[in-house]
Amino acid sequence: MEIKRDMSVSLSGVRLDNPVIPASGCFGYGYGMSEFYDINILGSISFKGTTREARYGNPLPRVAECSAGMINSVGLQNPGIDAVIAEELPKMRAAFHKPIIANISGFSIDEYVECCEKITGEEQVEIIELNVSCPNVHGGGMSFGTSAESVAEVVKAVKRVVTKPLYVKLTPNVTDIVSIARAAEDAGADGLCLINTMLGMRINTATRKPVIANVMGGFSGAAVFPVAVRMVHQVSKACSVPVIGCGGVESAGDVVEMMMAGATAVEVGAANLRNPYACKEIIEALPAEMERLKIEKLSDIIGIV
Amino acid sequence: MYKRNIYKVRSNRALSAKTMLMVLEGDTQYLTAPGQFVNVEIAGKFLRRPISVCDYDEKTITLLYDIVGEGTKAMSLLGEGAELDLLTGLGNGFCVEVGCSRPLLLGGGVGCAPMYNLAKVFLQRGVTPVVILGFNSKADVVMEEEFKALGAEVYIATVDGSHGTKGFVTNVIEALEEKGDYFYACGPMPMLKALCGSVECDGELSLDERMACGFGVCMCCSVQTKSGAKRICKEGPVFKKEDLIWK
Numbered sequence: 001m002e003i004k005r006d007m008s009v010s011l012s013g014v015r016l017d018n019p020v021i022p023a024s025g026c027f028g029y030g031y032g033m034s035e036f037y038d039i040n041i042l043g044s045i046s047f048k049g050t051t052r053e054a055r056y057g058n059p060l061p062r063v064a065e066c067s068a069g070m071i072n073s074v075g076l077q078n079p080g081i082d083a084v085i086a087e088e089l090p091k092m093r094a095a096f097h098k099p100i101i102a103n104i105s106g107f108s109i110d111e112y113v114e115c116c117e118k119i120t121g122e123e124q125v126e127i128i129e130l131n132v133s134c135p136n137v138h139g140g141g142m143s144f145g146t147s148a149e150s151v152a153e154v155v156k157a158v159k160r161v162v163t164k165p166l167y168v169k170l171t172p173n174v175t176d177i178v179s180i181a182r183a184a185e186d187a188g189a190d191g192l193c194l195i196n197t198m199l200g201m202r203i204n205t206a207t208r209k210p211v212i213a214n215v216m217g218g219f220s221g222a223a224v225f226p227v228a229v230r231m232v233h234q235v236s237k238a239c240s241v242p243v244i245g246c247g248g249v250e251s252a253g254d255v256v257e258m259m260m261a262g263a264t265a266v267e268v269g270a271a272n273l274r275n276p277y278a279c280k281e282i283i284e285a286l287p288a289e290m291e292r293l294k295i296e297k298l299s300d301i302i303g304i305v
Numbered sequence: 306m307y308k309r310n311i312y313k314v315r316s317n318r319a320l321s322a323k324t325m326l327m328v329l330e331g332d333t334q335y336l337t338a339p340g341q342f343v344n345v346e347i348a349g350k351f352l353r354r355p356i357s358v359c360d361y362d363e364k365t366i367t368l369l370y371d372i373v374g375e376g377t378k379a380m381s382l383l384g385e386g387a388e389l390d391l392l393t394g395l396g397n398g399f400c401v402e403v404g405c406s407r408p409l410l411l412g413g414g415v416g417c418a419p420m421y422n423l424a425k426v427f428l429q430r431g432v433t434p435v436v437i438l439g440f441n442s443k444a445d446v447v448m449e450e451e452f453k454a455l456g457a458e459v460y461i462a463t464v465d466g467s468h469g470t471k472g473f474v475t476n477v478i479e480a481l482e483e484k485g486d487y488f489y490a491c492g493p494m495p496m497l498k499a500l501c502g503s504v505e506c507d508g509e510l511s512l513d514e515r516m517a518c519g520f521g522v523c524m525c526c527s528v529q530t531k532s533g534a535k536r537i538c539k540e541g542p543v544f545k546k547e548d549l550i551w552k
Binding site for chain 2: 048063068270
């Protein structure tokens with residue numbers, strides 16, 4: 001007998017059928033993944049981090065194997081906000097008929113504002129995810145996310161132009177995630193998303209050189225899951241806005257754990273790259289996991305720990 | 306179209322100290338052209354390993370691979386009957402519809418892998434390809450007899466001169482009496498760069514790069530070309546000679 005359970009959640013009034021969202025940078029614009037399965041089973045999709053201008057990103061190699069994870073240093077490769085709106089979003093909408101999360105990055109406050117201004121009116125874009133946490137670019141991305149002052153400044157500026165809920169994606173590469181999260185909330189953020197990748201590095205001992213051309217990159221995968229759970233827990237206790245939990249999620253059990261830690265929805269990143277069916281398998285496994293744990297309504301467990 | 310499926314190892318044997326030949330049984334319907342690749346899940350490793358398809362038919366996929374690290378080492382230890390999780394049908398593959406009559410199929414080391422199925426396809430079309438394979442030394446030479454058995458015109462180059470022509474694939478091409486009218490290449494970057502600089506006819510080259518997904522979403526293998534940034538796993542791995550930028 002098929003088990004039916006209520007998996008729906010709400011992010012600032014945006015209803016999702018289930019809390020599972022492929023994380024930005026691990027799912028492209030969704031339509032490419034339709035070759036594997038019907039992506040409309042997903043709660044939402046956060047599309048690839050977008051900047052004002054087209055960016056090629058960092059030199060190759062951009063990826064390194066790690067125990068229970070990987071390091072990437074793509075460097076925000078994307079076609080630029082105008083091309084995303086003109087070319088990628090129509091293809092995404094054709095394949096995906098649910099709320100879309102627009103992941104926006106930048107190198108200056110003006111750039112964040114301009115990109116958000118352009119994307120906020122787009123049909124089906126229901127949430128804007130402000131990426132102040134990319135570790136792979138200099139002078140942008142993470143440099144905004146590592147101080148409470150600059151996070152507040154960019155959130156305030158963007159908040160003036162957006163008409164959709166504004167979520168701020170935070171970096172774990174800080175000494176006090178709670179102070180940064182509070183600064184974002186106080187500046188007007190409607191929600192938070194954490195964690196982005198942790199700064200990491202691998203060395204090829206045979207060549208005595210870094211594996212990644214850009215030397216360092218963002219570490220993600222199952223290995224970072226406990227760090228993400230801890231930070232989601234700390235932040236959700238200290239803030240009142242919803243939190244999207246992200247980092248090392250690979251199973252339905254991980255989704256439940258992340259929600260118990262305080263997440264309202266959960267993003268799945270690196271797992272998609274090893275197993276393109278990761279999100280589908282998680283969503284299909286959730287009802288049985290809820291049954292096993294005697295959870296009637298998934299939203300009931302948010303932040304119960 | 307690409308798909309994930311489970312494959313069973315029919316055989317997995319060493320052709321040289323570092324090069325292995327693995328035959329897998331399973332669904333091959335998503336492979337449509339020579340030069341495509343598969344992404345192999347390896348127990349205990351986070352990332353899959355992208356491996357070029359050496360040959361395929363209705364029921365089997367043959368992979369030629371070098372043992373270069375822990376992942377491929379683990380692959381080399383798999384015995385008959387072991388199961389492997391593969392994403393297949395990845396990448397564009399070589400285009401054989403170019404109207405050439407004397408194609409040069411150029412493989413450097415394990416880069417000879419995709420040339421095998423490509424040679425087969427040309428021979429089925431009544432075109433005899435010129436297969437030129439380069440290796441470091443005689444001990445590294447693989448697939449020479451297999452290519453000859455297909456009926457291709459086969460030449461070998463070794464850097465140390467211990468087998469075939471001394472030098473590189475380019476030295477064999479220069480010495481050919483009857484030149485080729487199109488080339489297909491796969492091998493180390495210095496070889497591909499040398500080919501683009503020295504071979505006069507048009508051609509296409511298969512690039513190798515560290516990948517994460519293998520199906521176009523992570524942007525980890527994106528390369529700059531004359532027609533913009535391209536994903537080696539999606540728009541590639543095969544690119545036209547005129548599209549590539551060499552620094």
